[in-house]
Amino acid sequence: MSQLSRLEQYTEKCRQEVLLVSVDVGGESDQILIFRGFSSSLMRSTAPDPDTPVLPENARILTIDRLQGPYNPAQPQYLQQGLTWETMELLLANAGV
Helix, strand or coil, X not given: CCHHHHHHXXXXXXXXXXEEEEEEECCEXXXXXXXXXXXXXXXXXXXXXXXXXXXXXXXXXXXXXXXXXXXXXXXXXXXXEEECHHHHHHHHHHCCC
């Protein structure tokens, strides 16, 4: 299962949370917003088909921010910022993902 799929499953279980994921895609930065099992790029176009991956295989997760949902970009309510994938894996395991 891909990292993105695991993060999507996490937000399905923790429905009050939003994840803001900073990634590197071939040397370019992107931010992915994940809420209730769905992902959307904030910097690139996102395919309308939810089965089309938002992240290509060569994407590398840099940091993950946990926010209180629903997401308001004007007033984000951070629960945790700057998590590494290794730290997030512990939260995923605790959520059974």
